[in-house]
Amino acid sequence: MNVLIIEDDPMVEFIHRNYLEKLAIFEEIYSADTVDDAQQRLSEKQVDLILLDIHLKEGNGLDFLTQLRANRTEVEVILITAANETNSVQTGLHLGAIDYLIKPFTFERFQQSIQQFQDKRRQLDSSQVSQDTIDRLLNSSQQAPKDAAPPAIELDKGLSNQTMDHIFKVIDEIHQPFTIQELAEKCGLSHVSVRKYIHYLENLGQLKSETIYTKVGRPYKAFRYIK
Structure with a gap:
């Protein structure tokens, strides 16, 4: 088929x-x-x-x-x-x-x-x-x-089809890996709002989180689009 x-x-x-x-x-x-x-x-x-x-x-x-x-x-x-x-x-x-x-x-x-x-x-x-x-x-x-x-209740309430499409397009263009703050700034959306979509896409298996370690300062979490 x-x-x-x-x-x-x-x-x-x-x-x-x-x-x-x-x-x-x-x-x-x-x-x-x-x-x-x-x-x-x-x-x-x-x-x-x-x-x-x-x-x-x-x-x-x-x-x-x-x-x-x-x-x-x-x-x-x-x-x-x-x-x-x-x-x-x-x-x-x-x-x-x-x-x-x-x-x-x-x-x-x-x-x-x-x-x-x-x-x-x-x-x-x-x-x-x-x-x-x-x-x-x-x-x-x-x-x-x-x-x-x-979908999971905590995700379903805050999701919008229009916003999801917008975030999809920005993720496809943004430098990998990216942080939630970087994505929020590129999308023009709040950190809290973007975090919900990131959580949704991570559950779908479309994003993978990783910990970035730096010589100075605390490590931070970033995300990579899985292709």
């Missing part, structure tokens, strides 16, 4: 790819950062699953999904986006998306979404299906959000 990530933020794309590699399910992991690039990929490669962002710099994910369905392209889609407006969720589900993940999310929730894709693929891998199979598929689709593992 092959999967295509359609995401225009390099760091977010890296996180998706890292999660997929950790699951070790797909033979090939392709990436595209625009709708045109995604269409080119689909014309050249066999893709079984698409991880699709909605708000792309060049193109709209929901418009792309609409086109896929109009063309009867046989590929499953999981929407992964910061867009949490009701109409976006409804449109995505009406267009047949297997799942809808709102950034940020835990690895466990991501794994559940991929498992849902695998279950659907396995249960429909025959010329005919029973009513029991259909009922299981519909029941799984309806209950997935309820069973989703939420």
Whole structure:
């Protein structure tokens, strides 16, 4: 099986790819950062699953999904986006998306979404299906959000999708390793606020902390982005 990530933020794309590699399910992991690039990929490669962002710099994910369905392209889609407006969720589900993940999310929730894709693929891998199979598929689709593992409470309260995206971009550009104070200054945010995001990314395994020792003064803690 092959999967295509359609995401225009390099760091977010890296996180998706890292999660997929950790699951070790797909033979090939392709990436595209625009709708045109995604269409080119689909014309050249066999893709079984698409991880699709909605708000792309060049193109709209929901418009792309609409086109896929109009063309009867046989590929499953999981929407992964910061867009949490009701109409976006409804449109995505009406267009047949297997799942809808709102950034940020835990690895466990991501794994559940991929498992849902695998279950659907396995249960429909025959010329005919029973009513029991259909009922299981519909029941799984309806209950997935309820069973989703939420982020840790202390992180969930203080996180903002917009701020997370901003911090992602600064981390990608800042000198490595960096301190929380350095990142806060580059981001224009408070030390306390940035520390919450650092803690979140460290728990995800995207940042690694290290102790820096100096000849003069006390050692200090710095962070390095894991690539």
